[in-house]
Amino acid sequence: MKPPQSQPRRNSMKVRNWKLAAIAAMTIAILAITGWRPSLAQTPPSRGITLYEDLKSGALYRKPGRGRVAVTLGLDEPATPPPAIAREQVQQQIKQNNDELRAEFQANQQKLAQENADLQVRVNKIEPATLDYLDSFKDRVRFGTLVYGGYKLYTHTGFGPQQFDNNSTLGPGNNLYNSFDLDRAYLNFYFNPTPDWTFRVTPDIYRALGAATPASTSHNSALGSNLSGDISYRIKYAYLEYNKILDWAGPATKGSTIQIGSISNPFVSWEEDLTTFRYVTASPWNYAGLTSAQLGLAISGPIKYGERTFIDYGLAALDNSKYNQFEESDTKQFIGRVSYYPFGSAWRFQGLGITGFYDYGYNNNSPDMGSLNTGFGPSTTTFGHVNNAHLTRWAALLHYTAETWGIAAEYDQGHNSFTATNLFSGNGPSVFFTPPASASSAGGTTTPYTVPYYNFSALSAALLNNSRTVQQGFDVFGHVQIPETPFRLLGLFQFFEPNTHVNSDPFDFYRYMVGVEWQVNEFIRIAIDTQNLNFYHDQTPFSTAYANKFGDVFIPVKDTATGAAKGATFAPPKTVSDPVPRDTHAIELNMEFAF
């Protein structure tokens, strides 16, 4: 049996229960609110609430007091780390965050730097068009010049071949004639669109000499000629070259080329380089009339074994005309040169070499010229139709070249390849180029045989302009460096017989050049030298009857003078006195600029 409880005590219990219920409800409400907070605000979990219960009354107070005990209400509080550990965790978290941020920043920086570098590369590639053009220009185009010039003093003047294309002198009676000359002024342009193709264009100067007659412009007016010996430009070389024509055959023929256009003569240009002093004087066959450039097709190249060249050749099919002439013939000229180096050549010309040259062609005349029968002077017939006769030239050379010296010996032979026009290419008697009017088949009122130099001109035409001439020559040339100096000694000797069929041919000549060359630098050479043309035979009267065996030029000329007897003629002389031309001697200062 339960002990009886007093009424006040029972009432007190009820009040207490009610209060506890209220406290519980309030606590639940608080907990509900605090329980939502973490999920809503992502705040740290609540620690609950601490109140103070009056043990006597059971009331809860916010503040502690006498008879009150602390009552913690709410969710179980998670284990709270000590403050130091928490701080450390926070710091670690912050440090970790900082590290992450730093890493991200650095990654961004690297990415930015890479992007900047890429951008710079792209910017660098965007160059001005002019620079791009210049780069292409540099690799594909080269240009330069080659100039020959100097001063020449002719202590003795005479008739003879020209030394340069633009080097005409005065004839006999003009001793001490002297001049400053510009003998050559190439402008070299080379275009290489691809490594295996080249196009070359080379204009050169020439002296515009000719008859200065007024040019008619209307019925009553005319213009004075401007042909006054101007220095003018014309194309010397203009050709297309392919330099892999025989690459398919292997390394032995690598470097072979094929050229088409206005090209250099396969022999003359080669020999000019062999002599090394073209700026001083011409090579033997060039002096005797073989041009250095013609229009046509050529193939050239080496045949090697290993690093050494054993054969070097040049073959060409060319016009009969020179590069500056209009081609009139219906035939063509073939030129071939082969050089053999029995011990192999490490560089061009090096060591002992044997060279052969052959040329077969025709004079540059139209096909119908042979029927015109134009002779010289009163002669009505050509001298065996030389205009349409074939010509040949050949040469054999033995040469040796070292770095500081070189020497060569040459034998030449030709057929119809040296006419009186070649002999007088430097200068000749005016009556050779323009015979007097009386020297014609129609005759005249005076005899042509007393005109100065007429008999001499007629003799040259008879002996050299027939179609049965044979030429022969012997040549020696070389150079040697004076040790430990920039000076070289130069020398050339040429003996030439324009027609071996003629006994004591008055036109047999020899010429020689000796000089000293100063190699100023890699681009300039200067030479002081003496050049001499000597006709070999002594002065002896030449029989005109003998001359007529070669060309019928000394024939009676009709006398058309008033009162002359019917059928009267001017008789030709029995002999030509002084048939040997005068010698030419010159002292020269020659200069070469090659760039």
Add this chain to the structure above:
Amino acid sequence: MKLFKSLARLIFFATAIYGCATQAAPPPGQSPQAAATPIPYVQNCAVLNTGTPSRFACNGKVYTSFQLAKIREEEAKKLAANQ
């Protein structure tokens, strides 16, 4: 006879020139000892062709005029720096 006289004159002239020229001093910037070095100076080279550019053979090698000029200029600079 005329030919032999001329030849004799030629030989005499050439000999006279050679005799005088061998006494010539080396070019500026080049000592006699330097000439013996394998540096390719143009005056010691063989002329292979003249043109654009000219080519020379020196010490067994082929050089253009521009290459030789560059070598010479660099050697001159070295000499100047050593002095």
